Amino acid sequence: MSTNSINDDRSEGLAPPELTAEQVLRVDDDRFTTDNVAVVTGAASGIGQATAVALAANGLTVAGLDIDEMGLEETIEIADSIGVDGRTVAASCDLTDDAAAEGAIEAAVEEGSIRYLANIAGM
Numbered sequence: 001m002s003t004n005s006i007n008d009d010r011s012e013g014l015a016p017p018e019l020t021a022e023q024v025l026r027v028d029d030d031r032f033t034t035d036n037v038a039v040v041t042g043a044a045s046g047i048g049q050a051t052a053v054a055l056a057a058n059g060l061t062v063a064g065l066d067i068d069e070m071g072l073e074e075t076i077e078i079a080d081s082i083g084v085d086g087r088t089v090a091a092s093c094d095l096t097d098d099a100a101a102e103g104a105i106e107a108a109v110e111e112g113s114i115r116y117l118a119n120i121a122g123m
Contacts, residue, residue, distance in 0.1 A: 042121035044071025063108035
């Protein structure tokens with residue numbers, strides 16, 4: 001199985017549902033600002049991707065971590081297409097590599113104060 005199985009499925013005619021702005025739950029929370037960062041592992045597809053987009057839609061800066069660079073780009077494109085209030089940034093890394101994971105977290109720290117973690121990557 002490739003590291004990008006979701007895109008492999010798409011080539012066979014299967015695809016996840018399209019995410020729209022109307023589908024995203026928005027929560028009124030004063031702590032949801034672009035100064036606060038949510039780190040989301042597994043942000044390139046599936047539940048991780050939906051979580052990253054939803055957190056960005058709620059005004060947070062999201063640092064999406066995943067080994068799938070193309071999927072991370074897609075996550076940013078989805079967030080941009082639905083007009084999120086926050087920001088999404090990609091940090092491509094192999095979470096099984098301690099040095100790579102540490103580097104991704106260091107990059108996330110540069111985006112603001114890490115306040116939230118959604119550890120969704122399947123390993």
